[in-house]
Amino acid sequence: MNKQISKRSFLKTVCIVFLCLASVNLSTVFGETPKKRPNVLFIIVDDLRPQLGCYGQKQMISPNIDRLASDGVVFSKAYCQVPVCGASRASLFTGIRPDRKRFVTYYTYAQKDAPGAVTLGEHFKKNGYHTIANGKVFHHDDDSTQSWTEPHFEPTGHWRDYQLPENIELQNVNSGPAYENVDAEDSIYKDGKMIDKTIEDIKRLAKTDKPFFIAAGLRKPHLPFNAPKKYWDMYPLEKIDLADNAFRAKDAPDAAFHGWHELRGYFGMPKKEEMPDDLARKLIQGYYACASYADAQIGRLLDMLEELNLKDNTIVVLLGDHGWNLGEHTLWAKHCSFNTSLRAPIIISVPGMTKNRTSDSLTEFIDIFPTLCDLTGLKKPVQLQGKSLMPALKNHEIHIKDAAFSRYHDADSIRTDRYLYTEWTDDDGKCYARMLYDHQNDPDENVNIAEHPDMAKLVNKLKKKLDQIRK
Numbered sequence: 001m002n003k004q005i006s007k008r009s010f011l012k013t014v015c016i017v018f019l020c021l022a023s024v025n026l027s028t029v030f031g032e033t034p035k036k037r038p039n040v041l042f043i044i045v046d047d048l049r050p051q052l053g054c055y056g057q058k059q060m061i062s063p064n065i066d067r068l069a070s071d072g073v074v075f076s077k078a079y080c081q082v083p084v085c086g087a088s089r090a091s092l093f094t095g096i097r098p099d100r101k102r103f104v105t106y107y108t109y110a111q112k113d114a115p116g117a118v119t120l121g122e123h124f125k126k127n128g129y130h131t132i133a134n135g136k137v138f139h140h141d142d143d144s145t146q147s148w149t150e151p152h153f154e155p156t157g158h159w160r161d162y163q164l165p166e167n168i169e170l171q172n173v174n175s176g177p178a179y180e181n182v183d184a185e186d187s188i189y190k191d192g193k194m195i196d197k198t199i200e201d202i203k204r205l206a207k208t209d210k211p212f213f214i215a216a217g218l219r220k221p222h223l224p225f226n227a228p229k230k231y232w233d234m235y236p237l238e239k240i241d242l243a244d245n246a247f248r249a250k251d252a253p254d255a256a257f258h259g260w261h262e263l264r265g266y267f268g269m270p271k272k273e274e275m276p277d278d279l280a281r282k283l284i285q286g287y288y289a290c291a292s293y294a295d296a297q298i299g300r301l302l303d304m305l306e307e308l309n310l311k312d313n314t315i316v317v318l319l320g321d322h323g324w325n326l327g328e329h330t331l332w333a334k335h336c337s338f339n340t341s342l343r344a345p346i347i348i349s350v351p352g353m354t355k356n357r358t359s360d361s362l363t364e365f366i367d368i369f370p371t372l373c374d375l376t377g378l379k380k381p382v383q384l385q386g387k388s389l390m391p392a393l394k395n396h397e398i399h400i401k402d403a404a405f406s407r408y409h410d411a412d413s414i415r416t417d418r419y420l421y422t423e424w425t426d427d428d429g430k431c432y433a434r435m436l437y438d439h440q441n442d443p444d445e446n447v448n449i450a451e452h453p454d455m456a457k458l459v460n461k462l463k464k465k466l467d468q469i470r471k
């Protein structure tokens with residue numbers, strides 16, 4: 001009996017000594033506290049199309065986004081899940097695909113359409129991050145508020161944010177104009193104010209032990225195109241080029257087009273008529289001015305990361321929420337299934353990973369959530385339907401997936417490396433319109449070839465892939 005007790009005590013002592021040694025060993029390797037996870041700066045820019053220098057495009061001036069791109073990977077074939085604000089963001093922040101009933105309109109709430117789903121911000125919060133949302137992150141400020149450690153911040157005032165008294169009066173009576181040019185400082189508009197606050201947040205959180213996840217949602221270049229004068233002055237009106245293809249794609253179905261009501265609702269816009277060239281030029285100038293204004297605000301955030309020596313421990317993600325038409329296909333705004341509306345920018349900069357490269361891999365917005373989990377070492381929630389882009393961030397030549405899927409109301413689209421195919425179905429699943437574009441021969445999507453006999457086999461194959469997703 002005594003022998004047994006003494007044997008047990010000996011084993012117990014050995015175990016305690018071993019654990020103590022192991023603990024000393026771990027402290028030596030990792031220091032007294034576990035290594036801090038990287039911060040995440042998540043920048044979402046409303047209605048930003050990928051017409052940026054880092055996308056090989058001309059006209060629009062975006063030196064700061066290009067600077068971010070030189071520190072990371074530009075995803076050249078990135079597709080939103082839904083080409084409208086609320087639905088696109090709800091899908092992105094839950095990592096779940098839209099369907100016929102879920103994530104449908106601009107008015108979508110993630111918490112209503114996907115109850116019980118953990119959001120991106122919430123997941124980081126639950127895993128030790130201090131999470132903050134400033135500006136337009138979810139479409140609704142009161143959507144999924146459990147995501148954030150602090151209350152969501154939005155500068156005061158109407159979201160259209162006019163500054164000129166005559167424009168405020170117009171808005172109060174009926175509707176304000178589609179653009180505004182004011183000789184004032186950046187902070188006069190909401191985005192400038194939101195960035196002021198975000199900079200203070202970064203300074204404050206840099207001093208704490210917790211890593212941060214800060215989402216900064218810029219409202220421009222969304223309509224109305226309100227920007228300080230210095231940004232308008234960057235684009236002389238006479239040098240603005242109109243869309244090369246301001247016409248309906250040949251053989252495209254009527255379902256592919258809309259009456260751009262979002263824009264027509266503004267004061268002074270044609271109510272039924274086509275867009276006159278001089279007004280088109282003015283609107284493009286305004287969109288560019290707003291994009292450059294947003295770019296300058298993003299530059300202030302990047303400067304702050306450098307100033308506080310946070311660059312080496314901060315992942316930066318920048319994306320739009322969908323594309324935008326500036327007259328292509330006779331269309332203005334988003335809300336359609338052409339490439340101009342579905343394709344959007346995604347740029348990711350990760351300390352220690354690939355810099356200054358472009359990935360041609362197809363990517364979807366739902367890939368962002370799993371990517372950020374992988375990059376920070378967090379487990380992925382089971383609800384996620386996207387794929388991590390981390391392999392492409394380590395090696396930009398790696399292709400992540402062979403198709404990207406988007407949808408808008410009745411229309412389901414599939415983008416492959418070469419083609420973009422869309423079909424419209426009614427509530428019974430019957431196809432009533434379709435279009436197919438060959439991006440190798442027709443990158444601007446000017447000729448619908450879905451009904452060409454030579455394409456029948458391919459159309460059938462793409463339709464089957466859409467059926468799989470629709471299930």
Ligand SMILES: [Ca+2]
Nearest residue numbers: 046047085321
């Ligand atoms: Ca939007």
